[in-house]
Amino acid sequence: MRTRKEAKVEATCAVSSDGLSSLPLEMKVKILSLLTIEEAVRCSTLSSTWRNTWTDMPKVFLCDGNISRTKFVTLVDMVLSLHIGRIKEFDISGSKNYHDVFARWMLMLSRRSPSSIKIKLTSGPEYRIPSCLFSISYLEDLDLQNCIISLPRVFQGFKSLSCLNLEDFSSTDSDIQNLICFCPVLIDLRLSLFEGISCLIIQAPNLEYLDVDGAFEDIHLDAPNLEEATISLDKDEEYQSVPVVHDEKSFLNQSLGSLNDIKTLNIGGYFLTYLSKGRVPTKLPAVLDRLEYIRLTICFWDPREVLTACSLFQNAPNLKKVVMLSHPLTEDFEPITTRDHDQASIQELSLQMFHLVTVSVEDFLGLDYEVDFVGKLLSWAPALEEAKIEWKGEIDRGMVFKKLLALPRVSPKAKVIVT
Numbered sequence: 001m002r003t004r005k006e007a008k009v010e011a012t013c014a015v016s017s018d019g020l021s022s023l024p025l026e027m028k029v030k031i032l033s034l035l036t037i038e039e040a041v042r043c044s045t046l047s048s049t050w051r052n053t054w055t056d057m058p059k060v061f062l063c064d065g066n067i068s069r070t071k072f073v074t075l076v077d078m079v080l081s082l083h084i085g086r087i088k089e090f091d092i093s094g095s096k097n098y099h100d101v102f103a104r105w106m107l108m109l110s111r112r113s114p115s116s117i118k119i120k121l122t123s124g125p126e127y128r129i130p131s132c133l134f135s136i137s138y139l140e141d142l143d144l145q146n147c148i149i150s151l152p153r154v155f156q157g158f159k160s161l162s163c164l165n166l167e168d169f170s171s172t173d174s175d176i177q178n179l180i181c182f183c184p185v186l187i188d189l190r191l192s193l194f195e196g197i198s199c200l201i202i203q204a205p206n207l208e209y210l211d212v213d214g215a216f217e218d219i220h221l222d223a224p225n226l227e228e229a230t231i232s233l234d235k236d237e238e239y240q241s242v243p244v245v246h247d248e249k250s251f252l253n254q255s256l257g258s259l260n261d262i263k264t265l266n267i268g269g270y271f272l273t274y275l276s277k278g279r280v281p282t283k284l285p286a287v288l289d290r291l292e293y294i295r296l297t298i299c300f301w302d303p304r305e306v307l308t309a310c311s312l313f314q315n316a317p318n319l320k321k322v323v324m325l326s327h328p329l330t331e332d333f334e335p336i337t338t339r340d341h342d343q344a345s346i347q348e349l350s351l352q353m354f355h356l357v358t359v360s361v362e363d364f365l366g367l368d369y370e371v372d373f374v375g376k377l378l379s380w381a382p383a384l385e386e387a388k389i390e391w392k393g394e395i396d397r398g399m400v401f402k403k404l405l406a407l408p409r410v411s412p413k414a415k416v417i418v419t
Contacts, residue, residue, distance in 0.1 A: 060087050064094035073101055080108035087112040093120040099127065106130045115160075116141040126170055134158075144169065151175045157182025165190040177201040213268070221255050224286075229259070232268030232297075249278040252308060253285060260286035265312075267296035268325075276304040284315045291316040292355075295323040300369035307349075314351050322377070323360045326370060326392075349376060356381035359388070366393035366400040371407070378409040378416075385411070389418045 060079060064072040072094065090109055098105075098121055109117070110132040117136075121127060122145065129144065131152035141163040149171040161183040167190070171179075176197055180186065186204050192213040199218040202210070207223040213232040250257070252275045256265075267275075294312060299305045313319060359377050364370055374387060389404065391397060397418075404416050 057083075058086065058088040060090050062092040062094075064096055069096045069098075072096070073098070076105055077101075080105060080112070083112065087114045089116040090114045091116075091118040093118075093122075095123050097124040099124060102127050103130050107132050109133075110136055113138045115139060118143040119147070120145040122146050126168075149175055149179065151178055155179075155182065157184070159184060161186060163188040166192070166194070168193040170195045172196055173199050173201070177203070180204055219255050219274075222258055224258050225261050226259050227261055227290075228264040229262060230266035230268065231255075231271050232266075233271040233274050235270045235273075250281050251275050251277050252311060253281055256288075256312070257285040259288060260290070262288055262291050264293045265291060265295070267294070269297060272296055272298055272305050272308060273302070276302070276308040280304065280307045280311055282311065282314065284311070288312075288316040289318055292318060292320045293323075294319060294321075295325070297325040297327055299327040300367065300373055306373060310349055310351060313353060318355050319353060320355050321358045321360075322356065323362065326361060326363045326365060328363065328365075351376075351380045353377070353381045354383060356384055358386050359384065360390070361388070362390045363392045364389045366391070366395045366397065371400065371403050374404065374416075375407040378407050378411075378414055380410070381414070382410050384409070384414040387414060387416045389416065391418055 060083070062072075062076055062079070067075070076092070087109070090112070092105075102121070107130065113136060115138045117133070117139065118141075119127070120143075126146050126148045128148040128150065134152055134155050136158075138160060139158050140160050142158070142161060143163075143165040145167045147166070147169050149166065149169055155178065162185055164180070164183065164186060165188075171194065176191075180189065180201075181203050183204070185206055187206060188209045189202070189204065189207055190209075190211040191200075192211070194214040197214070197216055199220070200212070200214075200216045201220045203220075203222045205223070206225055208225060208227045210221075210223065210226055210229040210231070212219075212230070213234065215234045219231070255275060256262075259265075294316070296309060296312075298309055309324075313322070356377070359374070359381070361370065361374060374389070378384065378387060393400065401418055404418065407416070
């Protein structure tokens with residue numbers, strides 16, 4: 001029979017020979033990175049060799065979930081105060097209110113020189129981002145939600161920032177312009193649900209991906225290396241294009257005229273309405289010869305929007321696919337009054353879309369405006385294979401279907417499909 005002393009010696013040997021405990025620190029950190037930070041902290045109780053391993057974790061993910069507010073505040077304070085290594089990625093999300101501790105957290109976080117920060121605290125009013133966060137020189141990825149962006153006077157820019165995502169935020173024209181401009185290597189920019197920005201100016205020479213969804217009055221886009229853009233203008237249902245008789249300003253040139261590298265373009269909301277104001281140019285400053293896909297929301301009954309869409313098509317000689325979302329009619333809809341030469345230009349439209357293969361019209365109501373424009377596309381595209389119509393109208397579908405099938409087409413392969 002073993003003595004108590006012998007059993008204790010065997011137990012000690014078992015612990016010392018434990019494979020997990022003898023792993024190198026890098027491997028332990030990698031294991032803990034697969035857990036939540038709360039689970040990683042609990043692993044401190046495994047043995048003395050695991051006690052402080054979590055303090056070297058390069059990635060910290062915090063979510064209040066089912067944790068009480070008090071416990072979550074304690075957890076975040078402990079992680080940010082006891083962590084001894086560099087926090088490369090910091091991700092915090094929560095549905096409770098943390099305005100009273102937010103500034104303290106951001107100050108502690110800024111001292112850890114993170115390269116990636118994601119903050120999605122959605123409860124209560126917007127969180128004002130403190131100036132200390134704008135001094136992090138190593139920052140490469142910044143993702144903020146429900147916040148106020150106000151740059152400090154001494155802001156030197158994020159020299160390494162490549163991805164910027166701001167959602168549900170408030171700022172000013174100058175602060176957003178400077179924030180973007182002072183990020184020289186910015187590649188991916190996403191701005192959505194913002195307030196306080198009237199004129200959105202985006203100057204980003206290395207930008208490749210852009211997603212803008214918000215209410216703005218004006219936009220200036222200077223991004224010659226942009227490859228994919230989604231721009232949606234949010235306005236109320238009464239917003240319409242009101243052309244000024246002697247307005248020679250081209251909103252189309254101002255917004256899209258420099259995008260010579262664009263491959264994919266998505267125009268949503270009332271952005272095409274905005275582009276159709278002022279002068280609609282026949283030629284843009286840059287030929288969009290890499291543009292192969294366009295998706296746009298269009299009012300087919302507005303001749304200026306039709307002209308603007310055709311201006312884009314005309315300046316995209318290698319366009320292969322066009323998807324159009326027919327803008328719904330409002331109950332108090334009245335035909336839009338436009339200048340006489342706009343109506344004449346619609347009748348004279350004649351484009352050569354040699355590479356166009358597919359056309360789709362979504363939310364098709366069966367209006368003559370829509371049928372006429374589909375007819376024009378069928379007559380402009382010698383390589384067209386399919387014109388897909390996604391029906392949403394309430395008028396006689398059979399009658400409209402006959403009109404569509406009767407449309408002349410220049411391509412012998414072109415099929416009209418109604419779904």
